[in-house]
Amino acid sequence: MNYHNPVLLQESVDALAIKEDGVYVDVTFGGGGHSKEILKRLGEQGRLFGFDQDSDALENVIDDARFTLIPENFRYISRFLRFHRVRKVDGVLADLGVSSHQFNEAERGFSTRFNGDLDMRMNQKSKVSAQEIINTYSEEKLANILFMYGELRNSRNLAKTIVEEREKEKIETSFQLKQILKRYLPNAKEHKILAQIFQAIRIEVNEELDVLKEFLEQIPNLLKEDGRLSVISYHSLEDRLVKRFIRTGMFSGELEKDVFGNTSEPLQKVGKLIVPTSQEIKTNNRARSAKLRIATLRVEK
Structure with a gap:
């Protein structure tokens, strides 16, 4: 099945500082690109777990005794790792957002380029689709x-236009939605505005920001002392959550200080923000908005 070239492949896997006998998790398995690179660097005793709720990803399972694919949403990372008798790991990699494969399958309804049912579910078993939200x-x-x-x-x-139009007839396809909102799509900005509309609906369908928060909150208890978190995000909403959680261990509000004025944020960032080279963007358009942030557990001095 045709999946994208993984974005920031070497950089995101380098960020894990892989130990040959370590236990690692790729929470966004997809086409398996990042997982294959991790396995290359693991020794015989190493283990890798992949998470992916999209049934299409099951067709990419890697035939390797060190690898286990868990067909679930990564918001349940700790629960399913415990099922496999794993409580602590050496590193976790997340490549957020929608895969090119999902965008390129017209019937999944993720893309503004194709006419397909308004679906947008990453997990085909979930109950709420884009069509339900719109209508x-x-x-x-x-x-x-x-x-x-x-x-x-x-x-x-x-929103007003969508509600007025759906009273005349049910809005079922991506092109129907595009047509309804045409007056708000000036030629020069049509693609950008449509992408924002589709992004908003997709995030709601898949509860993407809630999933990300639940996942990040589990990381401090999941990582071993020198374990690493490597996260690639593609839009500012995700990146802001990742950046803030690495910095403060929270998503909103201010850090509380103890009587000595010290704070106790659980993670600390490793290195600087990493973005793709112009060469990578040229060969892989999907990389253009990618940002990689790396963290490890904060060690009390």
Whole structure:
């Protein structure tokens, strides 16, 4: 099955500082690109677990005794690792967002380029699809999603138009939605605005930001003392959460200080933010907005 070239492949796997006998987790298995690179660097005693809730990813399972694919959402990382008798790991890699494979399958409804059913579920078994959100959410709820997750200033107008049009007929396909919102899509910015609209709906369908938060909150208890977290994100909403959690261990609010003025954030960043080279962006368009952040457990001095 045709999956994308992994973005920041060497950099994100280098970030894990792999030990030959270590235990690692690739929480966004997809086409298996990052996993194969991790396995190359592991010795015979090493172990790698992959997570992917998309049934298409099951077709890419790597035939290697050191590898186990867990067909679940990575928000349940600790629970399913415990099932495999693993409580602590040496490193966790996450390549967030939608794979090129998902974008390229017209019937999955992720892409603005193809006409397909408004689906957008990463897990085909989940109950709520994009169609349900577009056709049943209240105008206010739609406006909030488009504003928060799509960062669209005219979210109220977009939501109002969707609600008016769905009363005439059910909105079922991506091109139907595009047609309905045509007046808000000036030629020069059509692609950008549509991408923001689709992003907002997709995040809501898959609860992407909630999943990311739940995942990050488990990392401090999951990593061994010198374990590493390596996260690639593709849009500012995700990156902001990752950056803030690495810096403070929280997603909002201020760090509390003890009586001596010390804080106790669980992680510390490793190195600087890494972005793809212009060469990688040239050969892999998907890399253009990627950001890699690396962290390890904070060691009390």
